Amino acid sequence: MEQPESSRPRRTRVRWLIVVLIAVATAIAYIDRANLSVASDQMQQELGFSDELKGIMLSSFFWTYALFQLPGGWLVDRFGPRLLYPLAVLWWSIGTAATALVRGFAGVIGWRLVLGVGEAPMQAANARVVSEWFPRKERAFASSIFDTGSEFGSALSVPLVTLLIALVGWRGSFVVTGALGLVWVAVWLWIYRSPRRQRWTNQAEVDYIEQGGGRTEEKELGDDGRQPMPWRHLFRYSTTWALVAGYTCRGVIIYFFITWYPDFLVNQQGFSLLQLGLFGAIPGLAAMVANWLGGLLSDWLVRRGTRLALARKIPLVVGMLGASTIALASVAPNPVAALTFLTLSYCSVAIATGALLSLPADVAPSPRNVASLTGVQNFGSQLGGVIGPIVIGFLIGTGQYAYVWPLLFAGAMSVIGAAIYAFAVKIEPLDEQRPMLR
Template identity: 55%
Template sequence: MEEGQLMHDERPAGASGGKPRRRTRVRWMIIAMAAIGTAIAYIDRANLGVALPFIEDDLDLDPALQGVILSSFFWTYAVAQLPSGWLVDRLGARVMFAAAAAWWGIFTAAVAVARGFTSLLGLRMLLGLGEAPIMPSNTKVVSEWFPRRERAFASSVFNSGTEAGSALALPICTILIGLLGWQWSFAVTGLLGVLWAIGWFTFYRKPREHRLASAEEVAYIEGGNTLVAEEDRAAEKALRWRDLLRYRTVWGMVVGYVCRASVVYFFVTWFPSYLVEARGMELLEIGIYGVIPGIASIAMGWAGGWLGDLMVRRGVRLALARKVPLVVGMLGGSLIALAAIAPGVGQAIALLAISYGFLGFAGGAVWSLPADVAPSARNVASLASLQNFGSQIGGIFSPLAVGVMVSATGGYVLPLLVIGAVTILGAAIYAFVIKVEPLTVS
């Protein structure tokens, strides 16, 4: 029997007796739900960026302090990445994703009672702890539910939740702020996280354990999955967590994501303030025009994932199928620098949308890498957490650097030029440093 195929007399959970069933598509329900959870998380983390222009006077926050607050989320988020991937590999995505969503929902809602810099700082750091297992859980879900030929698009689907959440935060939060006040913006969006956690814990199971997944779908998943499903065999091949850091590819994944995140987190944190301060937009205009870059990123993200999977199905080497979206996406993302010198608001929004769209184009390939290079199923979430640690390094320094540069220069020209240059560096790292092949266990 070939590895990953089912014996005729084996019937995984979810299969029923009698005549063969059609192959179900539960995996797409699973990844859609993961994308919704990711979107809620990004609404919650972007909420403060939307609210800051309207609460800075209430809480007495100057631009430098705002940069510290926006950055503080990533201090704990980055540190918690390292143990969260290990926990996801051992406790599973069902438990860890649900626990994370409940945690971040509670501490998002608690921002409604913040009374100043100190309390807001503490709550944002607690929020960072709660959101740390998101991307390791998503990557684990893809490795369990999708064969290699579908992983790039599946990864682009859950990754589109990041752009959808960042984009939806603008209209949702501005409407809540306009109608009810900024406190209700945090209370309502926090409740969404708690409700999603209940739904995820109730619905999610592994393919063989899911009552809705047919035997045919399980066989399809396992037949195209190069990672060994059995825990005992996976354990034999697994690398120790600290040994992952011996590989150049792992460091390339980390540093490459530092570069990508430097642009992404401009949109998550400073983008609303940029629209108000540099482009003179009002609250209603932010809610309308601010979603355009996010929509572009979602569409381009799905396109990048589809292209990567198409290349794999057509027999293109996996390394090339991953690196084309990565390098093209990062180079396109550098167009954010041109927004700094765009004469009108329309041109600036268009350039920002193109930049964010290209970053989305790379997203599916980025999040396929942990499963592509993992020597074992028990290393997937750990690799994802290391990669996402790089993202949070970008998240820590990007808001701080932008805040300092805005305070020093009185505008956004220098920050956008610097961020654009960083994305070109990221393209070079993805092109020349990483190897898209399983890490060799010595």
């Protein structure tokens, strides 16, 4: 006889604690990578390098971050996020703190490369955790929550690092921000397990996750016998390549805010260091709310019966088109208008995030392909991170029209990205029997 609803144990909500935990890790990662952009003027004065070299320095993190996306995702699928995640955070925390020891341009480049290696598995681990801990109808919002860490970290890095530079100098700022990850590692090792093994979850929550499409490895590999697709076979599909291309376009927008954004406000719009600290966080803080709204919209569409592909593409396409307003900041009549256009752009690209980060779990053929496919997708974002800062640096270096051409370039990339998500990405599980490329 079925147990009455009133007598069933109340479902625990441990999954929300888990997603907050990975959001905190994401925030720490973005503080560590954005520290350099805030401190770069002071470093440039002390170490002595040109704007062109500054662009290369700001881009260098993404060289190894992009390169190690592919092995990083594979390693997460191979060993699981419980082990790989804390090792990655420990690695990148050391790379951040060690930047305080540099004596020249080459040293900065070297430790940024170390930082890139450490942060490479993060996004894949986040996606794997969400795919295991959340049913399909909550996945986009959960993804938007952990990605909120990127906006929060980017926004917090401006006032935090500004304050740290004032108190302990730019070298000390790297030591302090690098130490944040060590605390997180201890908390992660204490708390994190898979849903069936986590001591605080009850069976009601585990059933809710698994019956709603949560991709726990124990269920899909144990009960159904579904085996992961070989890693190299992921590249047989046009959807895989479209995920890379779309994320490359988005990466140009996102990493403008991580690299050249403080320079634009200070050197183009005339912000003082104090004004940068007070107002520079506005786009990132507003984007946090937009990120949640985009994830809620996608999940709401799923719950009301909208096809999964349409529920993901609506926020994706609308968000990427809206992000093109970044181009208007280059011709804004005053600093307030410029900051307004930048905020609108950042909010628009954030609206797309929850749906975008859900895509690997939506199309992966097995739970043990989710992190690998996320790593492949995130490789595209890092291509944008490599290309964007260098192109913008050299366009600025020409001395013509200041930021007009750089921001027109960024706006054009957002429109191209919208077209890719609208027409090239197929949101359905990859089928080993129907590869779309030969």
